[in-house]
Amino acid sequence: MTEKFSVSSNEETVTLGPGCFWSFDAVARRTSGITSSLVGVAGDHGPPPNYQDYERYGFNPQKFVEAVRLTFRPDEISFEEVLLLFFQSHDPTTPNQSGADHGTVYQSTVFYATEEQRTRSEEVMRQVRQELGRDIVTDLRPCQQFLGADPEQQDFYNKNRFEPYCRAVIEPKLRKLGLSAD
Numbered sequence: 001m002t003e004k005f006s007v008s009s010n011e012e013t014v015t016l017g018p019g020c021f022w023s024f025d026a027v028a029r030r031t032s033g034i035t036s037s038l039v040g041v042a043g044d045h046g047p048p049p050n051y052q053d054y055e056r057y058g059f060n061p062q063k064f065v066e067a068v069r070l071t072f073r074p075d076e077i078s079f080e081e082v083l084l085l086f087f088q089s090h091d092p093t094t095p096n097q098s099g100a101d102h103g104t105v106y107q108s109t110v111f112y113a114t115e116e117q118r119t120r121s122e123e124v125m126r127q128v129r130q131e132l133g134r135d136i137v138t139d140l141r142p143c144q145q146f147l148g149a150d151p152e153q154q155d156f157y158n159k160n161r162f163e164p165y166c167r168a169v170i171e172p173k174l175r176k177l178g179l180s181a182d
Contacts, residue, residue: 011035012074014082014117015042015143017065017109018090019098024068026157026170027089030179033077034070039156040148042067042111065107066098069146079117083110083124088177092128092136099169108136111143118142 018024021039028037043064072082090098090108098106110125112118121140129136148154157170161181171181 010073010075011071012079013069013071013113014079015067015069015111015113015146016083016086017042017067017107017111017139018086019066019106019108020101020169021066021068021149021153022156022165023098023170023173024086024089025155026174027085027177027179028068028070029155029158030174031077031085034072034082036071037155038069038148039153040067040069040146041065041105042069042109042143042146064145065105065109067109067111067146069148079120080124083121084128085177086110087124087128087136087138089173092138093132093134095137108138110138110140111146112140113143 016024025037025039028034041064070082072079092108096102096104096107110121112121118140125136125138125140152159157166160166174181
């Protein structure tokens with residue numbers, strides 16, 4: 001299913017591919033100014049897969065990556081602050097990897113919705129490169145398609161806090177970013 005967000009005039013959306021979507025979803029849900037978070041897959045061309053086929057068989061990962069679509073209030077958190085949170089929540093210097101998960105479906109990606117988002121993303125990416133002192137591998141491409149994942153994938157951390165992945169991967173990330181695990 002292709003998800004459409006209903007966005008009010010004082011909100012903006014952005015779709016980000018942080019590697020594994022579960023971790024960044026937990027981060028987003030604890031960040032003031034972010035009003036909604038939806039996990040799924042995003043891509044920019046080709047026929048859209050359905051999420052069940054992705055779960056079962058995978059699909060062309062050079063076209064689609066795990067992603068989180070966010071709605072946020074720019075008067076509370078700027079687009080640039082959302083991107084900096086994204087870059088702080090994963091390693092943008094390692095291609096096709098999110099922790100122990102490997103594959104192009106985990107490629108760090110910023111999907112822009114407008115030319116303004118593209119320009120602002122380029123500026124933030126230059127800043128991150130400069131601060132890290134090394135190159136980043138994050139892709140920057142238009143978001144032409146987003147497919148929401150199944151309900152059991154949504155808000156995974158809050159539904160599964162005691163799962164080993166949540167305790168070993170997501171909780172330390174939340175602490176590192178100064179966010180409550182509760």
